Amino acid sequence: MSTFIENLVNAKLRNMKNMNNIYEVGHVSKVKDYILEVVGLEAVGFYERVVIANHSVGYVTAIGKNSVKVALLQRTNAIYVGDEVVTTGFDFCAMYSKAAIGHIVDIFGEDRLLGEKFENLKPYMIETPAIPIMERGEVSRPFYTGIAGIDLIYPIGYGQRQLIIGDKKTGKTQIAVDAIVNQKDRNVICIYIAVNKTKKNIRELYDSLMRKGAMEYTLILAAFNDDEPPVSFFTPYAGLSIAESYMREGQDVLVVIDDLKAHADIHREISLLSDKVPGRDAYPPDIFYTHSRLLEKGCQHKDGGSITILPIVETRGGDITDYISTNIISITDGQLVLSRKSFEKGLKPAINYGLSVSRLGGAVQDKEMKKLGAVVRRKFLSYLETKEVYQLANVDEMSPEMQQSLKEGEQLQERLLQYKFSPRSADEIMRDFKEVVGKEL
Amino acid sequence: MAEVCVGKIISVSELNITVLLTENKVKIRDILYVYNKGQKIEFEVAEEDGEVISAIPFQSVIGLKKGLDVFKAEKGLEIQYNDEILGKVFDSYGSLLDENTIEEEKKRNVYARNLSLEEINLNGGILWTGIKVLDFFAPMQKGFKMGLLGGAGVGKTVLIKELIHNVYTGLNSNSVFVGVGERSREGKELYDEMSEAGLLDKMAVVFGQMGENSAARSKAIFSGLTLAEYLRDEKNQDVLLFIDNIYRYVQAMSEINAELSRIPIENGYPANIASAVSDVEERINSTEKGSITSFQAIYIPADDTTDQAVQTITTHLDGQIVLDRKVAEKGLYPAVDVFNTTSKLIDIEKIGERHYYLVEEVLRYYSRYRELEEIIAVLGIEELSAADTNVFYRTRMLRNYFTQPMFVAENYTGIKGEFVAIDDILDDVEDILSGKCDGVDESNFLFIGKYHGNKKDK
Numbered sequence: 001m002s003t004f005i006e007n008l009v010n011a012k013l014r015n016m017k018n019m020n021n022i023y024e025v026g027h028v029s030k031v032k033d034y035i036l037e038v039v040g041l042e043a044v045g046f047y048e049r050v051v052i053a054n055h056s057v058g059y060v061t062a063i064g065k066n067s068v069k070v071a072l073l074q075r076t077n078a079i080y081v082g083d084e085v086v087t088t089g090f091d092f093c094a095m096y097s098k099a100a101i102g103h104i105v106d107i108f109g110e111d112r113l114l115g116e117k118f119e120n121l122k123p124y125m126i127e128t129p130a131i132p133i134m135e136r137g138e139v140s141r142p143f144y145t146g147i148a149g150i151d152l153i154y155p156i157g158y159g160q161r162q163l164i165i166g167d168k169k170t171g172k173t174q175i176a177v178d179a180i181v182n183q184k185d186r187n188v189i190c191i192y193i194a195v196n197k198t199k200k201n202i203r204e205l206y207d208s209l210m211r212k213g214a215m216e217y218t219l220i221l222a223a224f225n226d227d228e229p230p231v232s233f234f235t236p237y238a239g240l241s242i243a244e245s246y247m248r249e250g251q252d253v254l255v256v257i258d259d260l261k262a263h264a265d266i267h268r269e270i271s272l273l274s275d276k277v278p279g280r281d282a283y284p285p286d287i288f289y290t291h292s293r294l295l296e297k298g299c300q301h302k303d304g305g306s307i308t309i310l311p312i313v314e315t316r317g318g319d320i321t322d323y324i325s326t327n328i329i330s331i332t333d334g335q336l337v338l339s340r341k342s343f344e345k346g347l348k349p350a351i352n353y354g355l356s357v358s359r360l361g362g363a364v365q366d367k368e369m370k371k372l373g374a375v376v377r378r379k380f381l382s383y384l385e386t387k388e389v390y391q392l393a394n395v396d397e398m399s400p401e402m403q404q405s406l407k408e409g410e411q412l413q414e415r416l417l418q419y420k421f422s423p424r425s426a427d428e429i430m431r432d433f434k435e436v437v438g439k440e441l
Numbered sequence: 442m443a444e445v446c447v448g449k450i451i452s453v454s455e456l457n458i459t460v461l462l463t464e465n466k467v468k469i470r471d472i473l474y475v476y477n478k479g480q481k482i483e484f485e486v487a488e489e490d491g492e493v494i495s496a497i498p499f500q501s502v503i504g505l506k507k508g509l510d511v512f513k514a515e516k517g518l519e520i521q522y523n524d525e526i527l528g529k530v531f532d533s534y535g536s537l538l539d540e541n542t543i544e545e546e547k548k549r550n551v552y553a554r555n556l557s558l559e560e561i562n563l564n565g566g567i568l569w570t571g572i573k574v575l576d577f578f579a580p581m582q583k584g585f586k587m588g589l590l591g592g593a594g595v596g597k598t599v600l601i602k603e604l605i606h607n608v609y610t611g612l613n614s615n616s617v618f619v620g621v622g623e624r625s626r627e628g629k630e631l632y633d634e635m636s637e638a639g640l641l642d643k644m645a646v647v648f649g650q651m652g653e654n655s656a657a658r659s660k661a662i663f664s665g666l667t668l669a670e671y672l673r674d675e676k677n678q679d680v681l682l683f684i685d686n687i688y689r690y691v692q693a694m695s696e697i698n699a700e701l702s703r704i705p706i707e708n709g710y711p712a713n714i715a716s717a718v719s720d721v722e723e724r725i726n727s728t729e730k731g732s733i734t735s736f737q738a739i740y741i742p743a744d745d746t747t748d749q750a751v752q753t754i755t756t757h758l759d760g761q762i763v764l765d766r767k768v769a770e771k772g773l774y775p776a777v778d779v780f781n782t783t784s785k786l787i788d789i790e791k792i793g794e795r796h797y798y799l800v801e802e803v804l805r806y807y808s809r810y811r812e813l814e815e816i817i818a819v820l821g822i823e824e825l826s827a828a829d830t831n832v833f834y835r836t837r838m839l840r841n842y843f844t845q846p847m848f849v850a851e852n853y854t855g856i857k858g859e860f861v862a863i864d865d866i867l868d869d870v871e872d873i874l875s876g877k878c879d880g881v882d883e884s885n886f887l888f889i890g891k892y893h894g895n896k897k898d899k
Contacts, residue, residue, distance in 0.1 A: 046453045047503040063453040063507055091504055127503060130652035133530075134538055136629040159626075277699040279709020280742065285695040286456075288622075289655060296625055296652030321744040321766075330740060331651060333626065354770040359598075362855060374855035381772035382884070389814070392821040401882055 026068075026085045028052065034072040034228045035061075035273050038085045041068050047126075049092040053083035059092035059230075061274065069274065071230040074108070093123035094238035101189065104206055104220040107231060107238040112222060113206075124241045126234050130296060131244070137302040139333070142364050143254075146182035146423025147175065149351045149416050152373045152433060153380070154336060157364025158252055159300030161309040163328055165320055166338025170350050172312045174420050175336065176256040177205065179310060181212045182423045183254060189246055190214070190254045193239040194222040195232050196262040212421065232266050240297040240307070247305035255298070259312040260291060264324045281323050288327050295331045320355065334358035349418060353377075354384060372430060375437050376412060383409025411436045444512045450475065451493070453505045456655060456700035458484050458496045460511045467494055470552060472514040477505050483534075485518065485656070488701060497656045497697055499534060520647075520664045522549035522671050527615060528642040530632060531668075533649035533661040551663040553670060555723040562727045567786065568734065571607045571860035572600075574777045574843040577870065578800060579760050579784035580792060580863075581608075581734070583679055584727035587784070588755055589738045590746070591764030595776050597738045598627055600764070601685055602634070602849040603775075604736055607860060608681060609640060615672050616681035619665030620648040622658045622689025634849070645672075651689070655700075658693035666724050673731040680733045682725060688740040691718065691750040708742075710749050718750075722757035760784030773844050774854075779807055796863075799870050803839060806874070810836035831876065834883070838873050841886035859890030866891070 026040030036058060044050065048060045050070055055077045058070040070085065073092070095109030097118035104112040109121040139159040144151055156162045164172045180190045192209075194202050202222050209215045221239045223232040236257050243253040257263070264287055271284035279285040298309035311332065313325055318340055320329070329335050334357045343350035362370035383405060395403060415432045418424065424432075434441070448462040460473065467473070467486055473496055474483045482505065484496035520535035523545045530538040535551070537543065565583030569576055581587055591597045609616060620628045628648050635641040645668045649661025662684065672680045691714060698711035706712050725735050739755070742748055744766065755761060765778035789797045809832045813825065817833070825833060848858030869892045872878055878892070886892060 043506055043508065045504040045506045046455075061454075063505075065452050065459075127501065129501065130650075131625070132538070133625050133629050133632075133648055133650065134540075136625060138630065138633065139626060277702065277705050277709065279695060279699070279705065283709075285692075285699040285705070285709040286655065288692055289651070289658075289696060292622070292651035293653075296650070299626060323743045326743050331624070333624070354772075355766075357769075371855060378772065382887075385771050389817065390822075392817070393823075399882065401884070405884075 023089070024087045026087075028079060028081050028083045028085060029067060031079055031081060033273055034075070034230065035270075036070040036072065036079070036085075037067050038070050039067045041085065041087060044068055044087045045091065047091050049088045049090050051086045051088060052079055053077070053085075071270070071274075072228050073231055073234075075228060090123075091125070093125055094234070094241060095121040096124050096238075096242050097121045101217065101219050102215045104202060104222055106222060106227070107235055112224075124238060124245065126237045126241060127293075128241050128244060128297075130293065131299055131301070135299075135302055137300045138363075139300045139360055140363055141300070141306075142366060142369070142426075143308055144182060144186075144426060145175070145179040146425070147178060147349055148418055148424055148429045148432070149349055149353070150175075150336065151424075151426065152369065152429050153353065153377050153416075154334060154351075154356050154358040155361070155365045155369070155373065156308065156310075156334075156358070157300075157360055158308055159298060159306040160334070160358075160360055160364065161295050161298040161311065161332040162358065163311050163313060163332040163335040164338065165313045165315060165325060165329070165335050166350070167315055167318055167340045170338035170340050170343045171348060171420075172314070172338055173205070173258055175338075175349055176258065176310050176312060177208065178420060178423065180209065180218055180254065180256065181214045181421060183217065184212075184214060186252075188217065188252045188254050189243075190218040190256070191239050191243055192218060192220045193236050193255065193257045194220065195235055195257065195259065196225055196266065197222065197258060199224055229266050229270055233263065233270060236260075236263060236294055240294060240309075243307045244297055247301055247307050248303075250304040252305060253307045255307060255309045257294075257309065257311040259314050260328055261314045261324055264291070283323065287324070288331075291328055292331050295328075333360055347413070347417060348420075351416075353380060366426075368430060369426060371441055372433055372437070375440055376433055379405065379408055379437060380412045380416075383412065408436055446510050447473065447513045448494075448511050450505065450507055450509045450511060453502055453507070454700060455502065456497055456697060458498055458502065458505070460494050460496060462492050462494060465492075467513060470517050472517055473511050474514060475505070475509045475511050477509065483514070485660075487697070495701055497700075499654075499656050501654075516548075516550070518551045518660065518663070519548040520551055520667050521547065522667065522675075523547040524676075526645040526668050526671065528644070530646045530648065531664060533647065533653070533657040533664055535664055538648065549667055549671075551660070551667045553667065553724065555720075556726050556728065560726075560728045562729050562732070565727065565732055565734075567792075568608060569863055570604060571862075572603060572775065572847075573845050573861050573866050574775055574779070574782075575762060576861075576863050577796075577803075577843070577866050578777070578779050578782045578787075579762055580786045581760070581784065582786055583734050584732040585759040585784070586722070586725060586735045586737060586757060588758040588761040589736060589764070590741055590751065590755075590761055591738075591776075595764040595766050595769045596774055597740075597764060598623070598685060599847065599850050600762070600775050601683055601736060601738055602631065603847045603858070605635075605640075605681075605683060606638075606848050606858075609643075614678045614680065615643050615645070615676075616683065617665055617669040617672070618644060618646045618683045619662055619685070620646070620650055621661050621684060621686055622649065622651045622693065623685050625650045625652055655693040655696035658689055659697060662687070662690050662721055666721065669733055670724070673728065673733055677730045679731055682733050682735040684735060684737045686738040686740050687721070687754055688738075688742070688750055690721065691754070707749055714750065714753055718753045718757065722754075760786070773840060774850070775845065775847075777843070779804065779843070796867060799867060799874070802874055803870060806832055806836045806839065810840075831879070834879065835873055835876070837883045838878060838881070838886050839870070841883050842869060842873065842889075842892065844886075844888050845890070846888045854888060856888055861890050 030037035062069040094107040141158040223235040337352040337355040339352040488495040568581040647665040649657040763778040763781040769776035846856040
């Protein structure tokens with residue numbers, strides 16, 4: 001036994017002589033919520049993982065002339081000024097094991113239901129470089145959500161980023177969940193990233209995905225409300241980093257981020273606590289880049305794999321023109337706007353067809369669907385507008401063309417209604433809508 | 442060339458590296474670099490304060506430490522300045538993004554001097570775009586700077602692509618496309634579409650897209666301008682310059698400003714916003730040798746047209762095309778807000794009486810229609826006077842007429858694009874206003890090229 005210890009000591013001494021692996025020790029000089037100031041760390045790297053007082057973990061967010069700033073990731077005990085801070089020599093990384101599919105995990109590789117870490121955890125860089133423009137392929141393969149209003153009118157393709165935006169309780173998460181459930185037997189890995197969701201929300205989501213048999217191919221990567229805010233901030237990046245590694249293996253991945261407004265608020269909180277200059281609505285000026293580099297990970301890779309992203313943004317009073325919403329709209333490849341009015345009228349899914357957009361449009365539909373979709377979209381939008389302008393006009397005095405188009409519009413409206421967990425196949429959608437506008441194809 | 446060590450790193454944050462100098466031969470916009478785990482990381486000097494300088498890193502600084510040796514590069518930021526730029530795609534720092542190589546190594550610094558008053562040339566012919574609503578309300582002239590304003594998702598990029606498609610074929614000269622802080626997917630699509638259409642070899646492209654850090658997004662525009670200047674000054678061409686999106690340049694400047702801990706103005710913009718924009722805009726001008734006609738997409742943050750950055754950019758423009766969400770919502774594309782879309786060419790001396798008076802009359806109809814809409818919402822259409830009823834129905838026809846199927850939007854609409862000549866536009870508008878088309882169902886005007894309908898086919 002003593003030789004073992006001797007070897008250990010010798011190895012350590014050898015390392016010290018070679019200037020390797022000597023962990024630096026510094027001391028906490030200031031504690032401001034979860035941002036620490038540490039003195040005495042001279043050779044620490046930017047983003048390096050550090051251990052505080054042997055129980056808590058943080059990473060270096062800025063290296064100053066006389067001190068460094070550390071953001072806390074895990075705090076198990078109280079931290080006092082003067083506590084020891086030890087460097088680790090490793091960049092801060094998320095830990096993930098492929099065995100985690102089907103579970104609720106955090107970025108440290110822990111199963112959040114069982115409270116155990118997975119075996120064979122591998123480090124995943126939080127911030128990977130942007131996917132080069134020339135590695136991107138064309139987004140053209142249709143991605144079916146099973147919702148007629150989406151698959152037919154505002155379609156999504158593998159590699160597209162389609163925002164789901166709307167007020168509280170308008171069915172945003174439900175659309176994403178429907179999309180996940182509809183991926184059964186399609187060989188797509190789904191990653192649901194929860195940012196600042198309540199534990200109850202996550203439990204409910206897990207149970208309903210379980211019931212639908214969708215957990216087999218789904219990973220729930222969750223940051224809870226009571227995690228340290230830097231953890232919530234990093235969770236989406238870690239999720240996309242995991243998704244990227246699957247994509248590079250040629251796998252199709254669907255990522256749902258629920259939701260980015262909460263993520264923006266967390267970023268604002270951390271930035272203001274770190275004394276950064278605020279910009280519009282007190283968000284830091286890099287708020288656009290915060291989300292653009294995240295969502296730009298979504299793409300169809302030229303070698304086959306893809307990352308499709310459905311980010312969710314919550315609005316207030318149906319206003320999609322606020323700062324964060326417009327920022328994200330300007331990043332994504334389209335938006336699905338959900339309206340409270342429609343929801344209350346029972347028109348579900350409560351899609352506002354006027355404000356929703358798919359920038360890829362027919363490029364991600366097969367030929368037949370594209371033709372039908374274009375006709376239905378044009379007719380339905382013109383119906384919605386005509387209905388509004390002529391709502392007081394006497395129907396009998398209208399031109400026969402207009403009466404006909406109002407009648408068709410009503411039929412389209414009816415066929416767009418769809419309840420949760422009742423996916424329709426492409427063929428069913430084609431059949432239903434051809435009945436209305438079939439003669440014009 | 443031996444490497445010159447000029448100092449050591451003393452602090453690191455995401456976008457700001459400070460260096461304590463040992464040698465005092467560093468000026469603003471010099472390029473410095475360090476080696477970190479075998480990787481070269483470059484920065485550009487942004488601020489000097491005695492022995493200490495602040496620099497903006499071009500690459501990710503994860504893992505960077507205090508005390509690393511900093512070296513100085515021989516030259517500042519450069520890009521190719523020769524015939525081989527055509528058909529090539531560059532990143533913000535002038536490196537090639539595609540698998541091409543460049544043999545002739547002639548480069549130039551990306552920060553050129555601005556033009557003097559004497560060098561600037563104002564004369565240029567009218568440039569028809571074939572897009573009805575643009576040619577009618579905001580005609581273009583060679584050498585113009587046209588802004589394309591619109592909130593998120595109202596169709597800016599589609600319009601830019603259509604312009605490339607249409608103007609390009611007409612002008613038959615080379616163009617430069619600068620992608621600043623926009624989607625990489627769209628950048629790649631543009632590249633693919635151009636190469637499929639065989640237009641790529643007439644075009645040089647620079648990308649600093651939204652997935653890249655603010656240094657990349659703020660430099661792309663300077664690299665792109667240098668390429669355009671090469672075509673103008675050395676090749677004597679009429680160059681088309683597309684910038685998508687110039688707002689992102691200001692946005693990137695705000696990010697850098699915040700990281701340098703400088704005090705911002707409203708909404709976090711840098712205090713030097715006006716000069717930062719002028720640095721770019723004053724270089725986009727025509728000379729005796731050639732012209733630069735530019736289309737600049739301008740993003741409107743939070744749909745707020747009074748935004749400081751938007752206002753600063755638009756003061757430099759000769760005209761603007763404003764896209765409006767309310768129009769887009771009705772499915773009328775291009776979703777142009779005709780009240781705010783203007784051009785310096787809308788002048789009786791420049792476009793002639795007929796065109797000028799038609800524009801005035803159409804705007805009169807539109808504004809009356811806007812008032813009528815409110816009345817109708819309360820009273821219904823039956824209560825309108827005969828004259829107002831005409832205005833109501835004719836404006837709806839006009840509104841539909843000014844939509845257009847676009848070549849590049851065939852995927853969304855399923856209808857093939859059309860190029861419409863200005864004479865046809867004026868004839869059609871005149872017919873609608875004069876009542877020749879009364880009684881025709883308004884849907885007949887939706888997404889068409891020129892209208893044949895009641896009149897003799899020319």
